[in-house]
Amino acid sequence: MTTSIISAESGDAVFDVGMLVSNGSIPERCFLDSSFLLCAASNIRLTRFCIKQPKLLSSPKFNAFQPPSFRRSFASSQLCRRPAQEQVKEQAPATKKKANAGEVRKLFGLAKPESKTIAGATGLLVISSAITMSVPFSMGKIIDIVTHPDMDSYLGLTMPEFAGALSMIFVLGAAANAGRVLLFRIAGERIIQRLRNDLYKSILKQDMAFFDKNRTGELISRLSTDTAIVGKSLTGNVSDGLRALATATVGSSMMLVVSPKLTGIMMLIVPPVALFGIVYGRYVKTLSRKTQTALSEITKVAEERISSIRTVQAFAKEEAEQKRYGLRVLDVFTLAKKEALASAAFFGGAGLSGNLAVLAVLWYGGHMVMHNAITIGELTSFMLYTAYVGTALGGMTSFYSEIMKGVGASDRIFELLDRKSSINVENGKILCDVKGKIKFEGINFSYPTRPHSHIFKNFSLTVQPGTVVAVVGPSGSGKSTVGSLLLRYYDPDAGNIYIDDTDVKDINLRWWREQVGVVSQEPTLFAGTIAENIAYGRENATLEEIENAAVKANCASFISGFADKYNTVVGERGISLSGGQKQRIAIARALLKNPKILILDEATSALDSESEVLVQEALNRLMHGRTVFTIAHRLSTIRSADLVACLSDGGVSELGTYYELLSREDGVFRKLVELQSLAGPEDQEERQ
Numbered sequence: 001m002t003t004s005i006i007s008a009e010s011g012d013a014v015f016d017v018g019m020l021v022s023n024g025s026i027p028e029r030c031f032l033d034s035s036f037l038l039c040a041a042s043n044i045r046l047t048r049f050c051i052k053q054p055k056l057l058s059s060p061k062f063n064a065f066q067p068p069s070f071r072r073s074f075a076s077s078q079l080c081r082r083p084a085q086e087q088v089k090e091q092a093p094a095t096k097k098k099a100n101a102g103e104v105r106k107l108f109g110l111a112k113p114e115s116k117t118i119a120g121a122t123g124l125l126v127i128s129s130a131i132t133m134s135v136p137f138s139m140g141k142i143i144d145i146v147t148h149p150d151m152d153s154y155l156g157l158t159m160p161e162f163a164g165a166l167s168m169i170f171v172l173g174a175a176a177n178a179g180r181v182l183l184f185r186i187a188g189e190r191i192i193q194r195l196r197n198d199l200y201k202s203i204l205k206q207d208m209a210f211f212d213k214n215r216t217g218e219l220i221s222r223l224s225t226d227t228a229i230v231g232k233s234l235t236g237n238v239s240d241g242l243r244a245l246a247t248a249t250v251g252s253s254m255m256l257v258v259s260p261k262l263t264g265i266m267m268l269i270v271p272p273v274a275l276f277g278i279v280y281g282r283y284v285k286t287l288s289r290k291t292q293t294a295l296s297e298i299t300k301v302a303e304e305r306i307s308s309i310r311t312v313q314a315f316a317k318e319e320a321e322q323k324r325y326g327l328r329v330l331d332v333f334t335l336a337k338k339e340a341l342a343s344a345a346f347f348g349g350a351g352l353s354g355n356l357a358v359l360a361v362l363w364y365g366g367h368m369v370m371h372n373a374i375t376i377g378e379l380t381s382f383m384l385y386t387a388y389v390g391t392a393l394g395g396m397t398s399f400y401s402e403i404m405k406g407v408g409a410s411d412r413i414f415e416l417l418d419r420k421s422s423i424n425v426e427n428g429k430i431l432c433d434v435k436g437k438i439k440f441e442g443i444n445f446s447y448p449t450r451p452h453s454h455i456f457k458n459f460s461l462t463v464q465p466g467t468v469v470a471v472v473g474p475s476g477s478g479k480s481t482v483g484s485l486l487l488r489y490y491d492p493d494a495g496n497i498y499i500d501d502t503d504v505k506d507i508n509l510r511w512w513r514e515q516v517g518v519v520s521q522e523p524t525l526f527a528g529t530i531a532e533n534i535a536y537g538r539e540n541a542t543l544e545e546i547e548n549a550a551v552k553a554n555c556a557s558f559i560s561g562f563a564d565k566y567n568t569v570v571g572e573r574g575i576s577l578s579g580g581q582k583q584r585i586a587i588a589r590a591l592l593k594n595p596k597i598l599i600l601d602e603a604t605s606a607l608d609s610e611s612e613v614l615v616q617e618a619l620n621r622l623m624h625g626r627t628v629f630t631i632a633h634r635l636s637t638i639r640s641a642d643l644v645a646c647l648s649d650g651g652v653s654e655l656g657t658y659y660e661l662l663s664r665e666d667g668v669f670r671k672l673v674e675l676q677s678l679a680g681p682e683d684q685e686e687r688q
């Protein structure tokens with residue numbers, strides 16, 4: 001009998017996530033998987049694992065689970081929540097160096113469309129830097145004119161003339177500097193704008209499997225924070241970096257001109273500080289990526305919980321949610337603390353080395369002045385150049401670390417930009433006239449996030465044009481999945497779907513989706529006016545058409561009761577409307593779209609009887625003359641359907657009219673109806 005404990009580390013906290021007392025008969029993989037499951041369910045993001053059982057670790061059976069492969073086995077598990085990029089890095093450490101150069105090149109590629117603005121800004125940068133770099137030299141000359149009795153002019157200019165000329169040059173320098181800041185800023189904002197548009201476009205085009213895997217908050221964080229970081233590194237940081245580079249190069253050359261000996265002393269500190277700077281920059285890049293991921297976690301949690309605030313408050317979960325959020329914020333704080341420590345160490349060390357070098361220069365330079373090897377003005381110029389170069393070197397180090405931050409953020413952006421959706425919306429043919437015959441043939445399907453759970457196995461169903469088919473079956477039998485496959489949110493693993501005998505995969509998907517209308521249990525309304533929401537499926541609709549659709553959908557009477565009528569703002573997700581009102585607006589939207597095929601997914605199941613009558617009336621008008629898939633829980637609502645398809649065991653187990661299926665002894669459909677009839681009287685009693 002052996003006892004072993006699996007621990008997981010997340011941030012600063014260590015959790016014991018599982019204990020195994022085994023005589024060797026329990027498969028170890030089961031134990032590990034259940035531990036992973038526990039972590040995923042508790043939202044613990046695993047960063048390190050260990051098994052506290054030395055004997056177990058050395059046993060040949062457990063060798064497969066020792067840290068590296070252990071981590072790999074976790075990474076490949078469906079439960080792993082680490083971002084894909086981290087997994088890629090672990091799998092391919094050998095290509096890391098090459099990838100870094102490529103990443104930087106890719107990051108700078110984003111600035112290409114702004115090359116003209118950036119070139120102009122760089123020109124201004126050169127002018128302003130050149131003027132700035134003339135300051136120490138001029139100051140030295142002024143000091144020499146003032147302190148040397150036999151030197152009353154420089155370049156033929158008297159002291160007042162020299163000072164006047166310098167003032168004019170400084171004004172020019174200030175103007176060039178302001179122009180540089182402005183142009184770089186404009187270029188940066190344009191890059192951010194373009195990146196956000198491209199990224200949003202790429203996100204909207206993705207297939208449903210992508211949205212099953214990526215949470216909204218995470219995507220929003222990439223759209224807002226990552227793009228801003230990239231824009232800033234490409235312009236603001238590049239501008240400061242170039243300025244620092246120019247200052248460091250020209251400054252050190254001038255130092256060499258003024259005094260090669262003193263320059264030699266100063267240069268002693270440069271190599272160690274530069275090396276330290278590179279190490280620091282790389283560390284910051286790693287931290288930056290982790291920080292961005294942690295920030296996404298925060299956005300994810302906040303976005304999800306705030307958008308479901310009614311549920312959070314109804315369950316009085318405010319404190320628990322605050323703790324959950326607090327833990328994520330702590331992760332960000334821990335990373336920020338590490339970054340602060342690294343920058344404190346770097347800038348503290350660099351500052352100390354700089355000051356020691358200045359001390360040495362002053363001491364040695366003072367001796368040189370006393371022995372007339374240089375003038376006081378030259379020593380002053382040298383000290384000023386030293387200060388400029390020191391500041392510039394510091395700037396170059398933060399430039400490097402900021403660029404590395406940009407690389408970290410752009411990694412996450414390119415992950416999305418480079419992702420090709422598995423379903424192409426643009427290509428394919430457009431049918432001249434859709435009659436509405438739909439045929440599912442030999443469909444096998446499992447959701448991409450759960451490849452081993454087969455929803456359909458050889459599922460077939462043919463629906464003739466203009467038929468109302470009710471799709472029924474036990475919960476989880478795949479009723480809504482039929483709608484998802486028809487809309488090509490997902491493609492089947494095997495088998496085909498035909499629209500009027502044309503494979504749906506050969507049809508232009510954008511066009512095809514325009515032919516299908518959907519009314520679901522929880523219709524999605526967007527923050528905007530009622531008119532905008534009704535016209536969502538046909539944006540060029542006139543007010544008259546919108547009003548006609550609203551009348552047919554039984555919305556007109558409640559809309560006319562609002563002060564702003566069709567211009568009434570419905571709030572985020574239609575929060576200021578009742579369930580029945582939202583449902584009828586969704587029906588008006590579908591009516592206006594005038595689709596050939598209609599999917600009603602539990603459209604009346606969440607309504608009270610009064611709303612249901614109004615909605616059902618509207619639905620009857622909507623269904624007229626179309627092929628309709630009505631997915632229903634409440635079987636009493638589908639009596640008038642032309643065909644009932646009862647799903648179970650991955651296919652259509654029964655097919656016929658409502659009454660045909662009801663008459664089948666031991667049929668699945670009949671059992672479902674009986675179950676609901678049993679529930680019915682109780683419901684009625686309760687209502688009385």
Ligand SMILES: Nc1ncnc2c1ncn2[C@@H]1O[C@H](COP(=O)(O)OP(=O)(O)OP(=O)(O)O)[C@@H](O)[C@H]1O
Nearest residue numbers: 212447449450455474475476477478479480481482
């Ligand atoms: N996006 C998804 N990713 C992974 N699995 C999913 C997804 N959507 C649904 N499923 C799973 O697929 C199965 C069928 O789901 P579906 O919603 O089609 O069933 P249903 O018959 O409509 O259920 P209900 O009557 O409860 O609404 C369920 O087991 C469900 O958990």
